Amino acid sequence: MNSATAAGTFRIGGDLPVARLGFGSMQLTGPGAYGPSRDAATARAVLRRAVELGVTLIDTADAYGPGVAETLIAEALHPYREDLVIATKGGFVRNRRGDWLTDGRPEHLREALDGSLRRLRLDHIDLYQLHRVDPRVPLADQVGTLRELRDAGKIRYVGLSEVSVAQLREAERIVPIATVQNLYNLAERGSDDLVSYTAERGIGFIPWFPLATGGLTTPSGPLGALAARTGASPSQLALAWLLRRSPTMLPIPGTSSVAHLEENVAAAGLRLDAAEFALLDNIQDDRSY
Helix, strand or coil, X not given: CCHHHHHCEEEECCCEEEXXXXXXXXXXXXXXXXXXXXXHHHHHHHHHHHHHCCCCEEECCCCCECCHHHHHHHHHHCCCCCCCEEEEEXXXXXXXXXXXXXXXXXXXXHHHHHHHHHHHCCCCEEEEEECCCCCCCCHHHHHXXXXXXXXXXXXXXXXXXXXXXXXXXXXXXXXXXXXXXEECCCCCCCCHHHHHHHHHHCCEEEEECCCCCHHHHCCCCHHHHHHHHHCCCHHHHHHHHHHHHCCCECCCCCCCCHHHHHHHHHHHHCCCCHHXXXXXXXXXXXXXX
């Protein structure tokens, strides 16, 4: 068994299997996910090593760079392994300052998808996610466009990012939603209700920023203390908590370092006992640590 598959697999949409611990590509670009990679050769090496370790879900977006992360993925991994799922996103644009600007107009989403297909060298995207809901465009129009692109064979499964339970329910009335990607980690649990809802519905939950743990990681903090006692790193414990938190959880820790990648993927083999999980589940971020 490869490292990433030690945590088991999840079937996106009910039939597309992926190792539950994936990889996020945002950190392979410039600072703030804007501009070219500081070291493109190392970025490609990280991607190749991720696949060697058993990662079968790589998350990216057209806005990372923009276009940089998708291009690196194709350079490093194309032609792709048959079991590799590339998930990308559209709905953000970047201006010259690197600001993130929503654009959910149907015409933009169609153009964004075509751009991703070109850069990734694919004829369809297995999982295409609306990167953000554009408040200026009816949600039905944004999700409806993705449904049309799915029906045209350009998308296999549709996902959403940064939505509420109410928005997810509205979207589900238009097209089946395979995954949701929201900010969620040990210290930031504002999407707890969505984690529970997606688990009940068999929808994949992809937590972005999965390793943001605030003051919990300091030696005097609860996460740091548990790390010292178990020999696992704080990051590994944070990922192990996510994997146990929900059976549909698909963490995608990102890094531009092969060493950090290997440390993160090793978390797939870490099993928290009931007491350890309860300890982590009950702690709250405290900046005084």
